[in-house]
Amino acid sequence: MKSPEPKLTSLAHGGGCGCKIAPDVLQSILAETPQAAPFAALIVGAETSDDAAVWRLNDGQALVATTDFFMPMIDDPFDFGRIAATNALSDVYAMGATPIFSLALVGMPIGRLSVEVIGKVLEGGAAVCAAAGVPIAGGHSIDSLEPIYGLVALGLVHPDRVLTNRGARPGDVLILTKALGVGVLSAAFKQGRLGASGYDALIASTTQLNTPGPQLSALSEVHAVTDVTGFGLLGHALEMARGCGATVEIDADAPDWLPGSIDLAQAGVRTGASVRNWSAYGGDVSLASGISDWRRDLLTDPQTSGGLLIAVAPKGAQTVMDLVTGMGFPSARRVGRVVKGGPCVVVR
Template identity: 45%
Template sequence: MRLTEYAHGGGCACKIPPGELEAVVAGLFGDSAPDSLLVGLDDGDDAAVVRIANGTAVVATADFFTPVVDDPYDWGRIAAANALSDVYAMGGTPVVAVNLLCWPRDRLPMEMAAEVLRGGLDVAREAGCPVAGGHSVDDPEPKYGMAVTGVADPARLLRNDRGVAGVPLTLTKPLGIGVLNSRHKATGEVSPAAVAAMITLNRDAAAAALAAGAVCATDVTGFGLLGHLHKLARASGVTARIDPGAVPYLPGAREALAAGYVSGGTRRNLDWVRPHLAAGDVKEDELLLLADAQTSGGLLVAGEVPGFPVIGELTPARAGVSIEIGQAPT
């Protein structure tokens, strides 16, 4: 049984398109937010953050998606790493998680569901985060993820609205997960490099960003590098410049793109960002890779983080443009 054949989309590529989502939640925030709510819906950050007693902030998030690979254990590991990433992307430490499982119990064996949960548990153990139960429903399409609660220092958060002009942009995982996963869904061909990237926790990258003094970051998931960078630049009131030659890609990503394995989510990402994009003579294929819908991608940090590549910089705001693509001046 191939899990990906039971899903209409794969991983974070199955997200509701960003433009549609923003329209849906547009009226759900505003004056009623308490002073203790440090991060809410306003800028579409990675998780909610609430200040509690004794100089502590609680970070809360939930993330789940359809199968991105056929191996149930790997899917569980990927989904858990992806859910935990939202806490790391805020500069927090996960302290407890609960499972979210939707399963077609009449079509797929429950033993396979147990493997999914085992994969999630193993990655949560690696993160030092206990999994304390969860919730399950009978569903025609399998879905799995976690709701995760973490803690953070409210004075040392990583937020997507704290970027300033003049700082570099660092990316902590290579791109290309989306096109490789699309190829896997279509052909069954597994990319070990993509699986390894997706199950890698963003814990060490977040710790390095905080140690380097960063205050602005986001993780790169279903809206692609361009989509998440657009949100960061818009929230921070700056323009971002990306050097396409500096962006790292997983082995085989360009070949998968050339073979046509591009998800609908990736194309919707590019369509959403294009009105705010100054791309010059950059080719469409390059833009699709930059908009590629990632699952459990890396962190995009405003600031230089030792050990990770710098892919661009933040610049003063340019009217109507959130992202410029072109080599940074030397």
């Protein structure tokens, strides 16, 4: 008798962007890594913790290059492939670029997962890339202990329209395009505590492409963009604060929340990555008195394929809100601001 197919999540020690190395550990690793020699055509490299590298091709084009992969956070192989591909393409959109093609990165426990299940993962990734209008033009695969899937993603943008996480200015309004709570919902799924509506909301959010990116790059009032993923809203806001040398203020109750995430957080559901994230921020993130632990958990919650965090001048804020909501992001909210001060995050 053929043995039953194991659940994808049973083969992975972590899942989604919660697999990311903690930000403080990553900084320590990179601090010991020799810096590359300067290259005149390298517009954005590894020095700013940005979402992708950018290489100037000519006066009118720059190549955006990134890679992202992780282990499954859900058991459906097709949806796992969709989520991983959406997440990888997000970094291209966050730089203001339009994707042009991708390469698949595949690590699967051959012999433990069937060829049919592995094929469904790849089909899911291909479906997302087709929706984005780009091919998967090749890739690389290995036999690994845990299932891993992701993409190398490449895109094009005008060199003068590259969006980074370091261009925010005091006075800017911060807009977040997606609801938070992905990590809490995925943790509840693994615990068997996530209902059908919560699961549907989880899939809908993590498979929505961050397509406003190229349109945002054409708006002069938009000064900085990053996507919110494994380090949580506060972690990626901190990267933005450090990049621009100013203080980012976040309004604790301003973001939208995925259905059920608040109730689950109040019931104590959280990810280990949320705890790790909070520890990694050090003294550079402060909470106003009275903010509950469950609210902090949501603000540090690792987001797989999360939304775009946009720093925009006040006069352009409504234009950005109209743009993103018109492109299918009804959960977009004004979540804070950039003010003068040292590079830190203050939650009010």
